[in-house]
Every structure is written in structure tokens, then in C-alpha cells.
Amino acid sequence: TQLLEQSPQFLSIQEGENLTVYCNSSSVFSSLQWYRQEPGEGPVLLVTVVTGGEVKKLKRLTFQFGDARKDSSLHITAAQTGDTGLYLCAGGGNNAGNMLTFGGGTRLMVKP
Amino acid sequence: GAVVSQHPSWVICKSGTSVKIECRSLDFQATTMFWYRQFPKQSLMLMATSNEGSKATYEQGVEKDKFLINHASLTLSTLTVTSAHPEDSSFYICSARENRGPFFGQGTRLTVV
Numbered sequence: 662t663q664l665l666e667q668s669p670q671f672l673s674i675q676e677g678e679n680l681t682v683y684c685n686s687s688s689v690f691s692s693l694q695w696y697r698q699e700p701g702e703g704p705v706l707l708v709t710v711v712t713g714g715e716v717k718k719l720k721r722l723t724f725q726f727g728d729a730r731k732d733s734s735l736h737i738t739a740a741q742t743g744d745t746g747l748y749l750c751a752g753g754g755n756n757a758g759n760m761l762t763f764g765g766g767t768r769l770m771v772k773p
Numbered sequence: 774g775a776v777v778s779q780h781p782s783w784v785i786c787k788s789g790t791s792v793k794i795e796c797r798s799l800d801f802q803a804t805t806m807f808w809y810r811q812f813p814k815q816s817l818m819l820m821a822t823s824n825e826g827s828k829a830t831y832e833q834g835v836e837k838d839k840f841l842i843n844h845a846s847l848t849l850s851t852l853t854v855t856s857a858h859p860e861d862s863s864f865y866i867c868s869a870r871e872n873r874g875p876f877f878g879q880g881t882r883l884t885v886v
Contacts, residue, residue, distance in 0.1 A: 696877070702880060703777075703866050703868075703877035703880040704817070705877070706876055706877075749816060760822060761819075761868070763819075765815075
């Protein structure tokens with residue numbers, strides 16, 4: 662069974678601060694997804710990374726996939742209150758029949 | 774934009790009744806869909822894999838007779854919670870993979886009273 666450990670579980674910061682969320686596994690994943698979920702809604706896909714060492718940027722969010730494809734990180738620069746939410750990493754799901762393995766989630770609260 | 778649509782968004786039902794939740798893939802065909810359950814402030818837990826035209830595959834500990842899954846077409850999977858009890862109250866989410874990656878429905882908040 663592939664497991665993903667996400668850290669920290671909870672993060673409370675002031676607006677304007679930077680933060681990094683980590684997603685680690687002992688297993689290799691063919692792809693890894695990052696999602697953001699708001700209360701009462703389904704997870705929204707932010708990015709998919711597939712290549713070891715890959716770095717993707719989405720405005721103030723920077724996603725990195727480890728060289729060995731066992732870990733990933735999400736870095737947010739100058740956090741805003743609108744970034745508040747539950748961030749989930751998920752591995753696998755590289756084709757239609759593969760299920761996703763989810764990390765435990767990081768609950769981010771950005772205070773004004 | 775949303776590529777997986779889930780309905781209803783929320784439902785309240787009485788104990789002992791059954792509730793059906795629909796999951797539709799928009800503009801793409803999904804031979805496989807996944808159903809998750811999410812408890813407050815926790816991550817998603819996979820319940821079952823829905824396979825078009827064949828039986829669903831259930832995760833360990835998930836009662837297949839209680840959570841009936843039907844994947845009758847390439848764009849629709851349904852989850853029926855039978856004889857619902859208050860402990861079945863939860864947030865249920867479906868997903869399917871589109872070219873850009875796995876997408877999720879909006880989720881269904883089920884409250885059994």
C-alpha cells in the first residue's frame with residue numbers, strides 16, 4: 662500500500678508570510694496531484710506533476726516534484742486570506758483506472 | 774472549469790430511508806469513477822471504485838450491500854446509501870480522470886436524522 666505523509670497538518674500564518682507544505686512517501690509515484698478544498702466543496706485540482714525534479718508555478722504557488730518521485734512540496738509566497746483552505750496531495754491516478762492515494766491534508770489559515 | 778458534476782449537493786433524510794447520489798463526467802467518458810467519504814477536518818477516504826458495465830470494487834471495511842454503486846454508462850455513476858443511519862452522515866465525493874488529471878465532483882453532504 663502506498664502512503665503519503667503530509668506536513669504540517671495545520672498552519673496558521675499572517676497575510677504576507679511565506680509557507681511550504683510537504684508531501685512525502687517511501688514509494689515512487691508516477692504522478693502527483695495537489696488539490697485545494699474549501700468547506701462543503703470538492704477538491705479543486707491545482708497541478709499535476711509527473712517528472713522527477715519538475716517545478717511548476719501557478720501565480721504565487723510553486724510546486725516541486727522530488728527527483729526520485731517520492732516527495733513533493735507546495736510553496737506559497739506572500740500568502741493571502743483567499744489561500745485559506747485544505748491542501749491535499751495525492752499520488753497515482755496516472756491513468757483512468759488508477760485510484761488516488763491521498764495525504765492527510767494540510768489545513769491552512771491565513772489571517773489578515 | 775468543473776468537469777465532474779455531483780448531485781445533489783446536500784440531502785437530509787430520515788433513518789431507514791435510501792439516498793441516491795449521482796456523479797456525472799462532463800464532456801468526457803469515464804470507464805472508472807471513484808467514490809470517497811470525508812469526515813470533518815480529515816482527508817478523503819476511498820470507499821469504492823466504480824467500473825462501467827461491471828461490479829464495483831470496494832475497499833476493506835466498506836459494506837457493498839449498504840453502499841450500492843451502479844455505473845450504467847460512461848458518464849454516470851451512482852452511489853445509493855441504503856437504509857441510512859445517522860452514522861452514515863458524511864461528505865461523499867466522486868472523482869473521474871480527465872486528460873488534465875483526476876477531477877472531483879462538488880461533493881454531497883448527507884445528513885441522516
